[in-house]
Amino acid sequence: MLSIQKITVKTAHKEILHDISFDFLPGKIYAIMGVNGSGKSTFAKTIMGDPAFDVISGNITLHKKNITKLPPHERAHMGIFLAPQSPLAIPGVTVQQLLRTAISRDIVTSEVLLEKINKMACNLEIKKELLTRSLNEDFSGGERKKMEMLQAGILDPKYIFLDEIDTGVDIDALIKISAFIAQMKDTDSQKTFIIITHYNRILSQLPVDEVLVMQNGIITEHGNASLAEKIENEGYQK
Amino acid sequence: MSDHPRQNNIDPTFAQKHDFSMPEISVTKARRGINADIVRTISDYKNENKWMQGFRLKAYDIFTKKDLPSWGPDLSKINFDDIVYFLRATDKKSANWNDLPQEIKETYDRIGVPEHEKNWLAGVSAQYESEVIYESIHKELTEQGVIFCDMDSAVRTYPDIVKKYFGKLIPPTDNKFAALNSAVWSGGSFIYIPKNVHVKLPLQAYFRINAERFGQFERTLIIADEGSSVHYIEGCTAPAYSTQSLHAAVVEIFALKNARIRYTTIQNWSKNISNLVTKRARAEEGATMEWIDCNLGSGTTMKYPTVLLTGKNARGSVISMALANTEQTIDAGAKMMHLASHTTSHIISKSISLGGGISTYRGLITVAKKAHDVKSYTQCDAMLLDDLSRSNTYPTMDIQNNSAKVSHEASIECLDKEKLFYAMSRGLTETQARSMMVNGFIEEITKEIPLEYSVELYRLINLEMERFVR
Known part of the structure; x- marks a missing residue:
């Protein structure tokens, strides 16, 4: 279980999340919705350990271990993954190199890793040439998002935060991404997905268990999949 | 970020590979x-x-x-x-x-x-x-x-x-x-x-x-x-x-x-x-x-490696990288003297400064009056890993012939904290993330040198990054 316990989070300038608590259970699919600036991305980045955000009170625990102060790479090793809203370009570094550095050679040989990458790229319909180009440099929105999914697939995490994975993505790519999530879930039913989105579009493709609504740095609503539909129809203001 | 535990991914013998002395x-x-x-x-x-x-x-x-x-x-x-x-x-x-x-x-x-x-x-x-x-x-x-x-x-x-x-x-x-x-x-x-x-x-x-x-x-x-x-x-x-x-x-x-x-x-x-x-x-x-x-x-x-382009259609290039760490000053560059027509020159300079190091690019491009249709291109990129370090660029040009096409592009970037976080969120230590980005930054240079040496260069850079994150 990934447990968020009364965390208050600020940047250098202001407090963004106020006393938030929530438990993410293994094997579930969550959606987090909310208007821009409601704190959704900050919430995900804080759980990943972004040093831009300070947890001034409260704790984050994973499998009962307190990870509030751990650096991002240790959280990654423990099974947390975040696909950011706008994946940054890393000039001169390919996705293969990034993943090769991320995963020890003791765990997987380069040949096996390369084979896995190629297979997943094929699965996601990622153009082969993108694998040997600088990561995300001059990639389209859809290409970036698919590349994030590929990395999630290879790194095989347990708690997967997808921040607006559906933004800037055409319908074909969206279907591919949703199918890829479903497939990851089929392979390992204990995987937990936390999908941050503005739209019902991706949620209708996936069996969402719970929907959270954030507003002004707190969780204001919590319900089942029908909550997403309600928001789609009525908006966030009740 | 500096209190993150360090993962030593450098072959321990490598650190001593060059730094050992024999009795005189x-x-x-x-x-x-x-x-x-x-x-x-x-x-x-x-x-x-x-x-x-x-x-x-x-x-x-x-x-x-x-x-x-x-x-x-x-x-x-x-x-x-x-x-x-x-x-x-x-x-x-x-x-x-x-x-x-x-x-x-x-x-x-x-x-x-x-x-x-x-x-x-x-x-x-x-x-x-x-x-x-x-x-x-x-x-x-x-x-x-x-x-x-x-x-x-x-x-x-x-x-x-x-x-x-x-x-x-x-x-x-x-x-x-x-x-x-x-x-x-x-x-x-x-x-x-x-x-x-x-x-x-x-x-x-x-x-x-x-x-x-x-x-x-x-x-x-x-x-x-x-x-x-x-x-x-x-x-x-x-x-x-x-x-x-x-x-x-x-x-x-x-x-x-x-x-x-x-x-x-x-x-x-x-x-x-x-x-x-x-x-x-x-x-x-x-x-x-x-x-x-x-x-x-x-x-x-x-x-400042120099090429005197004295015959027509001669070509010169300088492809260089510099890494200036604590107490290092790397003042390097290139000079291209176009003394004949249809000569071309190409300069790529990449510098990395960290731990208070200073790296400077000094370039000189000259085109003689009698040299027609000269082409020269300079690209000069600097990367700063912290705010203690410095990077300077001093390009000088002396063009005596109007037909010359001379261009100079320069960029400076600070190693982006967001990029570091992005790489670390994939499981890389801070040192690995820095090394990877620095190596990515100089990829244009390393691809020009024989594999045996680019591997060595890669290790040397990792070693400098190790020294840096204390």
Whole structure:
């Protein structure tokens, strides 16, 4: 279980999340919705350990271990993954190199890793040439998002935060991404997905268990999949 | 972020790979300091002809009259009186590693030179302190007339070629360190490639300073005759001492009509060494001269590889990278002198500064009045890893002909915290993330150097990143 316990989070300038608590259970699919600036991305980045955000009170625990102060790479090793809203370009570094550095050679040989990458790229319909180009440099929105999914697939995490994975993505790519999530879930039913989105579009493709609504740095609503539909129809203001 | 636990992903033996010292050995050693007598003594040690001795003494006179450069890094800590200018470690120059004194053989074994030689080089020369102690070249090349030997032997064996080219591109009057080198030079490579001969595998020279408070002054002369080609690689290392040493080389290169020369340097001197090097090439009609220059070591480096494009359609390029860490000043750059029409030049410079290091790019592009349709492109990128470090860019252009197309692009980026977080969120330690991004930044350079060395460079950079994250 990934447990968020009364965390208050600020940047250098202001407090963004106020006393938030929530438990993410293994094997579930969550959606987090909310208007821009409601704190959704900050919430995900804080759980990943972004040093831009300070947890001034409260704790984050994973499998009962307190990870509030751990650096991002240790959280990654423990099974947390975040696909950011706008994946940054890393000039001169390919996705293969990034993943090769991320995963020890003791765990997987380069040949096996390369084979896995190629297979997943094929699965996601990622153009082969993108694998040997600088990561995300001059990639389209859809290409970036698919590349994030590929990395999630290879790194095989347990708690997967997808921040607006559906933004800037055409319908074909969206279907591919949703199918890829479903497939990851089929392979390992204990995987937990936390999908941050503005739209019902991706949620209708996936069996969402719970929907959270954030507003002004707190969780204001919590319900089942029908909550997403309600928001789609009525908006966030009740 | 600095309190993150560090993961040591560097082979522990690698850290010591270059930074080890052997007991100093010598069969002949000049007194500390410099004067005309010392210059004469060095010449006598080498049994030189009158011409060379005269050249040296004249150069010494110029050295005493020249001031240190008034621009660029502070050189005041160099004490010319506290340096040994000549040290012969052994009088057994050999073409067999096993014939060398144990200390020397072990040094090169540890650095890995004999292994490289076996696997992918056409010839190797190794200089230890003042003189070349090992040299060998593939027999086929000798049969084709290729000459690859130490400069001292060349003066004796090929006096006519040497006289024709020696000191012609870089006269002793050029600068104080060129004058000093001209006075006390010792060792270095002499290469002559006959017409239309293509040397397919690289020739490599390896320079090692082992002694303390010492000066190495090698002198290299490369002549590629018409239509020939060669790739020369030099590597330089030394153990770290707290005392100051000096490396002041002079390198003169002649690419004759339609010849092609690539000169690759991997400089990893220890931080107690001032590296003040003058390198210049002349590219005649249709010739190509490429400098690939990687500077990681030394306390202070001043080096501006130059190409004089003297014949039409000649091409010159300088592709360089510099990494300046704590207490390092790397002042490097390139000069392209377009003296003929339809000449082109291309400069890529990438610098990384961290831990308070200073890296500076100085460039000079000149286009002579009579040179039509010249093209020159400079790209100059700097990366700063923290706010203690500095990067400077001083491009200078002197364009006398309106038909020239000269462009200069510069960029500076700070290693982005968001990018670091992105890479770390994939499971990379902070050090791994930095190394990966720095290596990505210089990928354009590393892809130009042989794989064996780019792997080495990659490790060296990782090591610098390890030092940095404390």
